[in-house]
Amino acid sequence: MKTQALVNTVLRFSELASALGSRLGTLEINPLMVTVDGVAAADAVVSFVEA
Numbered sequence: 326m327k328t329q330a331l332v333n334t335v336l337r338f339s340e341l342a343s344a345l346g347s348r349l350g351t352l353e354i355n356p357l358m359v360t361v362d363g364v365a366a367a368d369a370v371v372s373f374v375e376a
Contacts, residue, residue: 331359
């Protein structure tokens with residue numbers, strides 16, 4: 326089910342953000358697409374704040 330694949334992706338993305346905690350500056354997927362094969366990210370950005 327594609328809906329479950331999308332939910333799982335968003336949950337895992339949220340878990341990643343939580344695990345990175347205060348080190349995380351930016352975390353984004355744009356666009357995140359639901360396709361006939363599942364979920365695909367065309368681009369992702371991760372940046373960190375300086376300690």
